[in-house]
Amino acid sequence: MNNPSAWKKFFAHLRTWLIGPRWQTALIETVRTLGAIVIAYLIAFVIIALVSDDPQNAIRWFVLGPLSSSAERGEVLKNATPLLFAGIGACLIIRGGHFNMFTEGAFYAGGLIAALAAIYFDLPPALAITVPLLCGMAGSMIVGFLPAKLKTAYGVNEFVSSIMFNFIVLWVGVWLISNVVIDVSSGDNATRPIPDPSRLPILVRDTNVTVGILIAVAVALLAHLYLNRTKWGFAVRMSGDNPHFARHIGIPVAKAGTHSQVIGIGIAGLGGGVEILSNYRRFNWKTLPGYGFDGFMVAIMAKNKPLMVPYAALFIGYLRSGADLMAFNSDVAQEVVQIIQGLILILVASEAFFSSSWLRNRIGALKFRKKPDESGSEVADHV
Amino acid sequence: MSDLWNLLSAPEFYAMVLQLATPLVFAALAAVVSNKAGVLNIGIEGTMVLAALAAALFSTWSGSAFVGVVCGVGAGLLMGGFFALCAVRFRTNHILVGIAINLLSAGLAVFIVYAITGNKSDYPGIAMTPWDVPLFKEIPFVGDVLFRQVNPLVFVAVLCVFMIRFLFRRTVLGVRILAVGKNPVAAASVGIHTRRIKTVALLIAGGLAGLGGAYLSLGYMSNFNTGMVAGRGFIGIAAEAIGGGHPVATALFALVFGAVNAFSLAAQTFTSITVPYELLNTLPYLTTAAGLVVYSLIRYRQSTHHSSKRRISHEKSVGD
Numbered sequence: 001m002n003n004p005s006a007w008k009k010f011f012a013h014l015r016t017w018l019i020g021p022r023w024q025t026a027l028i029e030t031v032r033t034l035g036a037i038v039i040a041y042l043i044a045f046v047i048i049a050l051v052s053d054d055p056q057n058a059i060r061w062f063v064l065g066p067l068s069s070s071a072e073r074g075e076v077l078k079n080a081t082p083l084l085f086a087g088i089g090a091c092l093i094i095r096g097g098h099f100n101m102f103t104e105g106a107f108y109a110g111g112l113i114a115a116l117a118a119i120y121f122d123l124p125p126a127l128a129i130t131v132p133l134l135c136g137m138a139g140s141m142i143v144g145f146l147p148a149k150l151k152t153a154y155g156v157n158e159f160v161s162s163i164m165f166n167f168i169v170l171w172v173g174v175w176l177i178s179n180v181v182i183d184v185s186s187g188d189n190a191t192r193p194i195p196d197p198s199r200l201p202i203l204v205r206d207t208n209v210t211v212g213i214l215i216a217v218a219v220a221l222l223a224h225l226y227l228n229r230t231k232w233g234f235a236v237r238m239s240g241d242n243p244h245f246a247r248h249i250g251i252p253v254a255k256a257g258t259h260s261q262v263i264g265i266g267i268a269g270l271g272g273g274v275e276i277l278s279n280y281r282r283f284n285w286k287t288l289p290g291y292g293f294d295g296f297m298v299a300i301m302a303k304n305k306p307l308m309v310p311y312a313a314l315f316i317g318y319l320r321s322g323a324d325l326m327a328f329n330s331d332v333a334q335e336v337v338q339i340i341q342g343l344i345l346i347l348v349a350s351e352a353f354f355s356s357s358w359l360r361n362r363i364g365a366l367k368f369r370k371k372p373d374e375s376g377s378e379v380a381d382h383v
Numbered sequence: 384m385s386d387l388w389n390l391l392s393a394p395e396f397y398a399m400v401l402q403l404a405t406p407l408v409f410a411a412l413a414a415v416v417s418n419k420a421g422v423l424n425i426g427i428e429g430t431m432v433l434a435a436l437a438a439a440l441f442s443t444w445s446g447s448a449f450v451g452v453v454c455g456v457g458a459g460l461l462m463g464g465f466f467a468l469c470a471v472r473f474r475t476n477h478i479l480v481g482i483a484i485n486l487l488s489a490g491l492a493v494f495i496v497y498a499i500t501g502n503k504s505d506y507p508g509i510a511m512t513p514w515d516v517p518l519f520k521e522i523p524f525v526g527d528v529l530f531r532q533v534n535p536l537v538f539v540a541v542l543c544v545f546m547i548r549f550l551f552r553r554t555v556l557g558v559r560i561l562a563v564g565k566n567p568v569a570a571a572s573v574g575i576h577t578r579r580i581k582t583v584a585l586l587i588a589g590g591l592a593g594l595g596g597a598y599l600s601l602g603y604m605s606n607f608n609t610g611m612v613a614g615r616g617f618i619g620i621a622a623e624a625i626g627g628g629h630p631v632a633t634a635l636f637a638l639v640f641g642a643v644n645a646f647s648l649a650a651q652t653f654t655s656i657t658v659p660y661e662l663l664n665t666l667p668y669l670t671t672a673a674g675l676v677v678y679s680l681i682r683y684r685q686s687t688h689h690s691s692k693r694r695i696s697h698e699k700s701v702g703d
Binding site: 047051099150154155156157159160161163164165167168171172174175178179287293294296297300332333335336337338339341342343345346349350 | 423425469473474475476478479480482483484485486487489490491493494497498503610613614617618620621624659661662664665668669671672675676679680682683
């Protein structure tokens with residue numbers, strides 16, 4: 001084995017085995033995502049250092065705070081739960097090739113309808129949780145059907161129409177809670193208190209973690225099975241990847257698009273219900289919760305794979321709890337999270353940042369799958 | 384009914400329509416320019432937020448509203464450049480860049496306001512002094528609407544509409560933007576630098592959105608508020624879609640949405656019928672959605688009449 005060429009051969013084999021085509025992609029994607037996170041964190045640290053009088057303290061709370069005690073770790077899970085629902089919903093919508101932002105309005109509608117169902121339906125304890133959640137889900141699906149169907153049937157720009165629907169849902173909801181279902185004794189524009197049997201039970205003692213997180217993980221599994229193991233999931237993926245080809249092989253593209261959007265919206269609506277029934281005494285949202293956009297961010301981070309969404313949601317949940325703690329214990333606002341999220345989203349989604357061809361050109365071992373180089377051509381830049 | 388008549392006969396109402404339509408016109412023009420270059424620019428909303436903040440900040444620091452507007456435009460250009468960097472250089476999906484920019488600017492605006500003032504919503508600005516146009520303001524009704532106490536940026540908005548029209552009709556740059564938007568490969572084959580043209584278009588769009596943002600914090604109001612853009616960027620995009628990318632038609636639709644917005648505000652003072660203001664607030668969004676649907680239906684029916692490739696043409700989605 002002293003022969004240098006034998007060593008070379010051995011290492012070549014080892015590398016081929018370690019970094020085979022399948023692992024290569026996974027490895028590159030992981031490195032890319034981690035790289036994006038590191039860069040976003042560094043920029044955030046710079047910003048924090050610029051505005052804070054005691055940046056060391058702020059950054060310590062931001063990074064280590066969420067892991068410091070079991071209550072804080074519970075807070076991470078609590079923050080991750082709605083993001084998980086929004087992320088899975090966004091996954092299904094993006095995989096079908098659409099950018100329907102109604103997940104945002106669905107969160108609001110789902111939460112409101114679930115709260116109303118829990119308050120006004122006189123439910124037996126056995127149904128006190130499931131019926132409100134299903135009502136919230138169904139209600140948001142009915143509203144969300146409109147922008148989805150309008151897009152697939154008549155080509156109405158679903159992004160803009162769904163954002164308009166978000167605002168409409170918000171103001172109708174605000175009207176409801178300040179005029180129709182208002183409980184004056186609360187001293188606020190809010191509904192009556194949600195009855196105790198309808199509130200989701202706490203899962204871990206001394207934390208705010210409810211069974212909502214279990215529902216979320218179950219939904220992630222179901223969404224994975226739906227996308228990858230059913231006929232309809234196949235139709236959704238095909239029509240998202242290449243609608244012309246999908247139509248050519250006989251897939252009902254419009255139908256698949258509609259129902260992937262409606263199911264995604266339903267999942268977000270379920271998330272709204274879970275959020276309200278686990279963390280709120282009354283329904284009192286007067287602005288949109290913002291989970292719709294966060295959901296898209298989570299989905300992109302998870303590469304639109306439902307099984308990866310929990311990890312991405314957990315990370316964003318960790319980021320959120322850290323920022324909350326930092327805002328509480330120092331002079332930095334927690335909105336730094338949105339800056340980090342935006343940066344990660346851009347870096348993860350960009351095709352040129354750390355792209356496989358970029359890496360392949362630099363790491364010899366990866367060259368065996370090298371494609372013809374496109375980076376030099378001028379016309380390759382239209383996405 | 385008398386309420387409605389009083390409202391529609393008052394010049395103040397029409398002046399208000401102009402005021403509320405101006406930011407929409409700027410946003411819609413920004414959408415026109417970027418859409419002509421083949422980019423669906425969702426970041427207009429976020430760009431407007433940051434521009435409004437920059438305008439308020441620098442107007443207070445310098446003591447001059449004009450400096451504020453210039454800085455607002457500067458912030459818009461900066462965001463346009465950032466969009467171009469991500470979308471053109473890093474080849475990120477346009478919609479995702481837009482979402483990221485909206486996330487980022489919403490966060491950044493609150494963050495900056497909090498870091499400076501310690502509160503999270505408002506920052507004072509110096510309002511621009513409205514103009515009175517001599518002579519013209521004496522015209523009975525029209526003078527009251529158009530030429531008395533009008534913000535200079537309203538005139539700038541009208542000017543911009545025709546400048547954008549001129550850009551696409553009469554200038555080399557405009558034609559190149561059109562070519563790049565229609566078919567980048569063909570454009571590149573005749574020697575047009577597609578990336579550069581796209582970047583320029585996005586910068587122009589950013590500057591226009593910046594004007595819209597500056598108008599919001601220095602013209603329409605005299606302070607910056609974190610919720611003040613309230614979907615106006617998206618309404619602008621919808622106006623562009625309904626106007627079919629023609630600058631003048633787009634601006635007219637923006638004016639319609641401004642009118643609905645003004646009506647929804649004015650109707651809160653009606654005495655004969657009281658509609659809750661929450662429901663009136665839905666009106667601008669409802670009209671926008673309805674307008675979008677009607678426009679798409681008409682275009683869909685046209686495409687089914689005239690072409691056998693209907694499924695493909697209507698499938699052509701936003702932003703590719």
